[in-house]
Amino acid sequence: MNTDVKKTKVGIIFDMPECGGCRTCEIACSFHHRGDFSPLNSSLKILDKKDRKGFNVLIINKSSKNNPVCDGCIDIDTPLCVQFCNEKEKLQEMIEAAKVVKEKSEK
Numbered sequence: 001m002n003t004d005v006k007k008t009k010v011g012i013i014f015d016m017p018e019c020g021g022c023r024t025c026e027i028a029c030s031f032h033h034r035g036d037f038s039p040l041n042s043s044l045k046i047l048d049k050k051d052r053k054g055f056n057v058l059i060i061n062k063s064s065k066n067n068p069v070c071d072g073c074i075d076i077d078t079p080l081c082v083q084f085c086n087e088k089e090k091l092q093e094m095i096e097a098a099k100v101v102k103e104k105s106e107k
């Protein structure tokens, strides 16, 4: 994938120029984990960018006391965050990439 990627202590930040910042993915993810609609309970964080088009997307893939770890929604065919995103293909790529990086770091 051509997306810029940056690793952090809790996860991976992807540059997503196509993201419109609706934050529906955060809500969908919180519903997946906790059955509520709180971005605080999401494994995805949509982060503002000051200098370029779009937003950054942080996918949490390491244990953190404040946020649930992304499990890739392995219990369903299409991750819930992806189902509600206007840029499904891009977000799906990021979820997959976050899983690959997590698996590599665990080896």
Ligand code: SF4
Pocket (backbone or CB within 6 Å): 018, 019, 020, 021, 022, 023, 024, 025, 026, 046, 057, 084, 085, 086, 087, 091
């Ligand atoms: S649902 Fe898609 S477009 Fe909306 S904020 Fe999340 S990644 Fe961006």
Ligand code: SF4
Pocket (backbone or CB within 6 Å): 028, 029, 030, 032, 042, 043, 044, 059, 069, 070, 071, 072, 073, 079, 080, 081, 082, 095
């Ligand atoms: S794939 Fe990860 S980020 Fe997306 S809804 Fe599922 S747990 Fe949340």
